[in-house]
Amino acid sequence: MKKLTILVFLLGLSIHLYAQLAKMSIVGKPEKSESEIIGRRDVNGRFCAAIKVLSDMEGFTYDAYNGVVGDVEHQAGMDIVYLQPDERVLQIFHTGYEPLKIILSEVGIRLKPKEMWVIRIKGAPKKADMLPVSIVVKPQDASVFIDGKDAGKGPTYNLTPGKHQLRITKAHYKSVAREITVDEKHVLFNFTLEEQEDIPVQIEGEPSGATVYIDGLEFGTTPLAGFYPPGQYTLRIEKKGYLPLEEKIRIAEPAFRKNYRLQENVGFLTINTDPKAKVYINDKLVTGRKRIKLPPMIARVKVVLPKADVLEKQVAIKKDETLTLDMYPKVPTGTVRVAVVPFDAKVELKGDAGEYFSATGLKVFKNIPIGRYQLIVSRNGYQQASETFTLTQGQKLSKTIKLKKPSPGASKTAAAVSGAKKAPAKAEPAGDMVLIHGGTFQMGDVFNEGFAAEKPVHSVTVNDFYMGVHEVTQKEWTAIMGFNPSKYKDPNSPVEWISWFDAVEFCNLKSKKEGLTPCYTFSGPDVICNFDANGYRLPTEAEWEYAAREGGRRVRFGNGQDVADPAQINFNGNANSTAKYFKPGDYRRMPWPVGSFKPNALGLYDMSGNVWEWCWDWYSDNYYQKGESDNPRGPKTGNFKAIRGGSFSDGPEDIRCTNRIYSKPSLKxxxxxxxxxxxR
Known part of the structure; x- marks a missing residue:
């Protein structure tokens, strides 16, 4: 019983002492620092986030659910606390104060790698040092401000001994503003406000929409008109992007009027670059290049040009200063020599990123961008010749084209002469397509690191086929369908926001337009594919994976590499992934123009990342356990269609060649x- 009594006493004493502790709190709203980038990493190699704590108090200690990363940086009036980017709670401790537990999401903080947030902490006076002070005011509903802060209605307030600034206000009454001295003998104060009319106030100027504060209290946004008690005040006018205006004012009869002009708080940045390049400042696309207005900040400038390495620079923008950057991405080049007969034939080169070169007769095209090209040679009275090829960095290609004259009666087909039906034409490479030589390969999770649907690894054989070197672009789609449904509009970027049914319809319409036999027929809600037709169609899962893996090689990603690098693939380089086969980096947040990155060994671009690609097959998790081995085409029925390759928003696990996922065929x-x- 005696022990129990002691325990109860100690518990009560601890509760009593805890109740005597003063409280700490956050002042204002947390702000994200745009000018500071965090370089510290956690034990897993991830970039940290950070919180900068500003306070007049010293001696804070910190803790978090996942622990603080490394040592806290203590400086005068400021601490920097490093946290993991998925941290949810920060606790702050100080002798004589209750611990302050901050749930980050509740105060508007969303941590991200490399980013810093700033908070301000204040501590209330310790209760043991305070005196109960009575401030009796008439009228009783007047507002009482002590040391610039709303003290509530009172009439009793806990104040520390010493001097305090007291202000009492009420509409239509003269305000009281004076200094009071609090000690054990002076704890009662009486005030009676005198009635008076408020003064008309009008404030306007440039720019409009500025916020007006009178003695730190928000009064409204300009242009504004209202009424305010007469007196001496501090007026502050501020707007984002401008230097604030602050001055002492006197509001008195008959009225107060103020006209202002704020000065822009900006510097200027000029970026000289290739006209075809895209320019990003802090990951936001900008259209202008000359004298771009920016607030003082650390700006990350990125210039992206198809087929060139991304250029990046970090610069400091200062008020009223003009900075000029020369950022010309260097596109890898090669040389093509073309000899033609007849000697005056027209030569044209059309590149996969919109390049166009032409000449008459023999020509050496020096230092032209690498990539996929279509060579077209023509002359009146001769049959046009065309071929496609891939030019790599430093390569010197030679092409000799001899045009043929059309044979007599060539316009008449054998079918027209005999009256018989014309046999389906053998498919030949058309436009930007390459021949994929068939073969047998081990399909599935050859690295033993994927998902269950990628297993078991099994032997599959596919026949020869032709595949587009690019994903179908918005320009190609619009030429056939007459509209562009894509959310990210760019003629050279892949078309998106299209269903599986839309893709099938496109295949048939393009086939008909080019005089080919469509592959697809519709029977009610069902779609039937004639794989012997010479028209366009979607790849099977087996064809897609075989091509992505460069003819079935043991490669992890569709560019022939085993490490996903954001400089080489358009995917989420900031993904919260533990995979060891990716290099953290940029997250572009949108599809990129086709051909912006290097192709795989078969000349195919963007087989990993950019956008997912519809396949013909119905999807089944366990299809690999019972599927065919010779040109498999998926289950005969299902609810979902297979999609492959991953997209710009996916992490490294999802853009692997063997990864399989699915979607409703009606989904866009x-x-x-x-x-x-x-x-073929």
Whole structure:
């Protein structure tokens, strides 16, 4: 019993002492620092986030649910606390104060790697040092401000001994503003306000929409008109992007009027670069290049040009200063020599990123961008010749083209002469397509690191087929369909926001337009594919994976590499992934123009990332356990269609060549497109 009594006493004493502790609190709203970048990493190699704590108090200690990363940086009036980017709670401790537990999401903080947030902490006076002070005011509903802060209605307030600034206000009464001295003998104060009329106030100027504060209290946004008690005040006018204006004013009869002009708080940045390049400042696309207005900040400038390495610079923008950057991405080049007969034939080169070169007769095209090209040679009275090829960095290609004259009666087909039906034409490479030589390969999770649907690894054989070197672009889609449904508009970027049914319809319409036999027929809600037709169609899962893996090689990603690098693939380089086979980096947040990155060994671009690609097959998790081994085409029925390759918003696990996921065939998404194949 005696022990129990002691325990109860100690518990009561601890509760009593805890109740005597003063409280700490956050002042104002947390703000994200745009000018500071965090370089510290946690034990897993991830970039940290940070919180900068500003306070007049010293001696804070800190804790978090996942622990503080490394040592806290203590400086005069400021601490920097490093946290993991998925941290949810920060606790702050100080002798004589209750612990302050901050749930980050509740105060508007969303931590991200490399980013810093700023908070301000204040501590209330310790209760043991305070005196109960009575401030009796008439009228009783007047507002009482002590040391610039709303003290509530009272009439009793806990104040520390010493001097305090007291202000009492009420509409239509003269305000009282004076200094009071509090000690054990002076704890009662009486005030009676005198009635008076408020003074008309009018404030306007440039720019409009500025916020007006009178003695730190928000009064409204300009242009504004209202009434305010007469007196001496501090007026502050501020707006984002401008230097604040602050001055002492006197509001008195008959009226107060103020006209202002704020000075822009900006510097200027000029970026000299290739006209075809895209320019990003702090990951936001900008259209202007000359004298871009920016607030003082650390700006990350990125210049992106198809086929060139991304250029990045970090610069400091200062008020009223003009900074000029020369950022010309260097596109890898090669040389093509073309000899033609007849000697005056017209030569044209059309590149996969919109390049166009032409000449008459023999020509050496020096230092032209690498990539996929279509060579067209023509002359009146001769049959036009065309071929496609891939030019790599430093390569010197030689092409000799001899045009043929059309044979007599060539316009008449054998079918027209005999009256018999014309046999289906053998498919030949059309436009930007390459021949994929068939073969047998081990399909599935050859690295033993994927998901269950990628297993078991099994032997599959596919026949020869032609595949588009690019995903179908918005320009190509619009030329056939007459409209562009994409959310991210760019003629050279892949078309998206199209369903599986939309893709099938496109294949048939393009086939008909080019005089080919459509592959697809519709029977009610069902779609039937004639794989022997010479028109355009979607790849099977087996064809897609075989091509992505460069003819079935043991490669992890569709560019032939085993490490996903954001400089080489358009995917989420900031993904919260523990995979060891990716290099953290940029997250572009949108599809990129096709051909912006290097192709794989078969000349295929963007087989990993950019947008998911519709396949023909119905999807089944366990299809690999019972599927065919010779040209498999998926289950005969299902509810979902297979999509492959991953998109710009996916992490490294999802853009692997062997990864399989699915979607309803009616679904439209800004992350799903498709690419064409033809049966050989």
């Amino acid at each position: 998404s800004n992350g799903i497109g498709f690419r064409l194949v033809r049966t």
